[in-house]
Amino acid sequence: MDFELSDELKDFRKMVREFALDEFTSEVARKRDFEESYPDDLRVKSLQKGIIDFSSPWKTMVAIEELCRVDAGLGISVTVPYFGAEVIMLFGNDAQKEKYLSEVNKGKKMMGLAVTEPGGGSDVAANKTEAAKSGNKYILNGSKMFITNGQIADFFVMLARTSKADSAKKHRGMSTFIVESKFKGFSANKLEGKLGVRATNTAELILNNVEVPEENLIGEEGKGFYYIMTFFNISRVFVAAQAIGVAQGALDRTLEYLKNNAPSGELQNEYVQFTLSDMATRIEAARLLMYKAASYLFQFKPNPTITSMAKGYASETAVFASEKAMELTGLYGLSGDLERYFRDAKIMEIWEGTSEVEKLIIARMLEKESDSSE
Amino acid sequence: MNDDLKLMKETVRDFSAKNIENIALKIEREGIHKDLLKKLAEQGFLGATAPQEYGGSELDGASYRAILEELSSFSPSVGVLVFLYNSIASKLLNKGKAGDYLKEILSGESTLGFGYGEILEGYGNSSGNEGSDGKGILKKDVIFPTANKFIALDGSGQNLILAKGKIEKAKDKKSLGIRGLGISDVIIDTSGTENLGLRSDIVKAIEDSSLEIAAIYLGIIKGSLNKAIEYAKVRTTFDHYLKDYSPVAFSLSNLRAEEELLRSYIYETDNENGKGLNALIFAESLSKKATKQALQTHGGYGYLEDFGVEKFYRDAMTISTILFRGRTDRKRLSEEVFGTEAGNL
Structure with a gap:
């Protein structure tokens, strides 16, 4: 057991931190947050500087944490153009990887994942979007909700139903497709007025007789639900990284205030000290859980229990730390950058499996594991 | 709760359902408009406790708290x-020429902002000419920065003045909360000001208002839980209503129980002997728990302003920053409990 990152990763972490501090200034973060506009310039710059390296999942995780530590809206914006890529990587064929993923890896295209539906939320198996086979294509009808990159992605990995729902086994009969935004019948409405992560682009997608060529079916028909759940088991580690970034950033900025801007003696008050200690302890515990989940996952031995614990605990830690940061910094936090952390943090408990879903997964796995250990 | 109080609550609730509910999102986006101010004035809410000679209604404390609760829940x-x-302006402006202005704001004709940050927290620079044009004093974190006049500190940082002012620069961010009023930097024009007393007067006014601040929190708790409970009744997931799942049902009903306890306390006590502080400290923490759970119950929809639940989450934290003074209030309560200096280290 070794709790240290490799020297290479440590150097990489340092490089990402410097990039974030240089580029994610308060001014830029505030502007994107205020305008709800996607920072495409930063996406391009982060690629050029080698901040994004999807060939290494460890680097990806470290980059997400360090970028979100400085600003979650911007950090997620520059790391999310690849969102859903693992589905194609793991289950797509060579032609799909060549045609779609290589363009994304070069930064020439952006992608997204379209699973959630209006009124569907966590209950993925209740999805209603239909894909009807017609000759050598599928005709898609339905809508998708809260889709990150919804308005700006070139294509989406989309979950749709290819056979009628069997009420007992609703998760069967679903398939995943690559759907291009330029396909006829596809439209996206930007969702405005998000509480936080406002630099990210979120939309509702409408599919009105969208014709998708059959070669855009990912893997096998009917296995879509399984592919998406496999994906979430990966992406949850990265959401943990977002959340830990937010929590750590909130602690950084609170300490900075207490040292440089607060009335003297503030840092000597024990109420303040105890609160800081709680924040730091939870962050460290969340980070260790994330490292453990990542270690299993990146060695192709995913452990869903640990992954859900990491995601659930890290997101609660982000909310906790940003709330405490507001309490300790008062008006400084309210009129400065910390209030943004408070708004950004809350989404972590909702997306990629709400805290409730993570708890259900943990409980089910506990039951299973105790059966097999008897 | 006696019948008069029940009637008062019903009246405010009806008023709010008619005049606030349908424009609640607009208030968040564009601020409180003058026509709403006029209606609030006509109902006697703007000057609920103010003396009649200034257009006030001279209501008792419980009625005033009922107004605060019901309005805040929308x-x-x-x-x-x-x-x-009521709790600040009516106590500071009820004299001399300032009294004329008090009449104007209580009738909804004019508006009044508050240079709040520096007054309560000593935050920001209160002396010197810091305005971009070299005139006036830059005041940070002013509540209601679009108001016609402001209560602020003068150059010495000790005296309260009533003065004109203007927003320092175009906004580059929305305030976290109370967006219907807004919080921004303002340059105060120091010529032709009215003296209103000392900084300590406003601090005392706030310290004497613990129960009233708790009543605002109570409204926030009620408003957010109402939304969450209604949503849990109609929203299904995995083939069942949210309300049928024990974690959702238990947490929302638990919060509602705490809300009820807080309510009965708020209407049956007064601010004497630290009793208001009991309510304030309980309400502050409950408002954060309740608004967080209410948002979470709505899932992704809770994260969008259209659903009207995230504002409670933002506002609970904002009010906790501007009206609740964290350690200061906890220390005040400690001193009540211990009967002597406590909680200094």
């Missing part, structure tokens, strides 16, 4: 405005 921004007019 729009915490409106609740905070009514609080600032």
Whole structure:
């Protein structure tokens, strides 16, 4: 057991931190947050500087944490153009990887994942979007909700139903497709007025007789639900990284205030000290859980229990730390950058499996594991 | 709760359902408009406790708290405005020429902002000419920065003045909460000001208003839980209503129980002997728990302003920053409990 990152990763972490501090200034973060506009310039710059390296999942995780530590809206914006890529990587064929993923890896295209539906939320198996086979294509009808990159992605990995729902086994009969935004019948409405992560682009997608060529079916028909759940088991580690970034950033900025801007003696008050200690302890515990989940996952031995614990605990830690940061910094936090952390943090408990879903997964796995250990 | 109080609550609730509920989102986006101020004035809410000679209604404390609770359950921004007019402005402006202005704001004709940050927290620079044009004093974190006049500190940082002012620069961010009023930097024009007393007067006014601030929190708790409970009744997931799942049902009903306890306390006590502080400290923490759970119950929809639940989450934290003074209030309560200096280290 070794709790240290490799020297290479440590150097990489340092490089990402410097990039974030240089580029994610308060001014830029505030502007994107205020305008709800996607920072495409930063996406391009982060690629050029080698901040994004999807060939290494460890680097990806470290980059997400360090970028979100400085600003979650911007950090997620520059790391999310690849969102859903693992589905194609793991289950797509060579032609799909060549045609779609290589363009994304070069930064020439952006992608997204379209699973959630209006009124569907966590209950993925209740999805209603239909894909009807017609000759050598599928005709898609339905809508998708809260889709990150919804308005700006070139294509989406989309979950749709290819056979009628069997009420007992609703998760069967679903398939995943690559759907291009330029396909006829596809439209996206930007969702405005998000509480936080406002630099990210979120939309509702409408599919009105969208014709998708059959070669855009990912893997096998009917296995879509399984592919998406496999994906979430990966992406949850990265959401943990977002959340830990937010929590750590909130602690950084609170300490900075207490040292440089607060009335003297503030840092000597024990109420303040105890609160800081709680924040730091939870962050460290969340980070260790994330490292453990990542270690299993990146060695192709995913452990869903640990992954859900990491995601659930890290997101609660982000909310906790940003709330405490507001309490300790008062008006400084309210009129400065910390209030943004408070708004950004809350989404972590909702997306990629709400805290409730993570708890259900943990409980089910506990039951299973105790059966097999008897 | 006696019949008069029940009737008062019903009246405010009806008023809010008619005049606030349908524009609650607009208030968040564009601020409180003058026509709403006029209606609040006509109902006697703007000057609920103010003396009649200034257009006030001279209501008792419980009635005033009922107004704060009910208004805040629809729009915490409106609740905070009514609080600032009654618990601060009416106590500071009820004399001389300032009295004329008090009449104007209580009738909804003019508006009054508060240089709040520096007054309560000593935050920001209160002396020197810092305005971009070299005139006036830059005041940070002013509540209701679009108002016609402001209560602020003068150059010495000790005296309260009533003065004109203007927003320092175009906004580059929305305030976290109470967006119906807004919080921004303002340059105060120091010529032709009215003296209103000492900084300590306003601090005392706030310290004497613990129960009233708790009533605003109570409204926030009620408003957010109402939304969550209604949503849990109609929203299904995995083939069942949210309300049928024990974690959802238990947490929302638990919060509602705490809300009820807080309510009965708020209407049956007064601010004497630290009793208001009991309510304030309980309400502050409950408002954060309740608004967080209410948002979470709505899932992704809770994260969008259209659903009207995230504002409670923002407002609870904002009010906790501007009206609740964290360690200062906890220390005040400690001193009540211990009967002597406590909680210094």
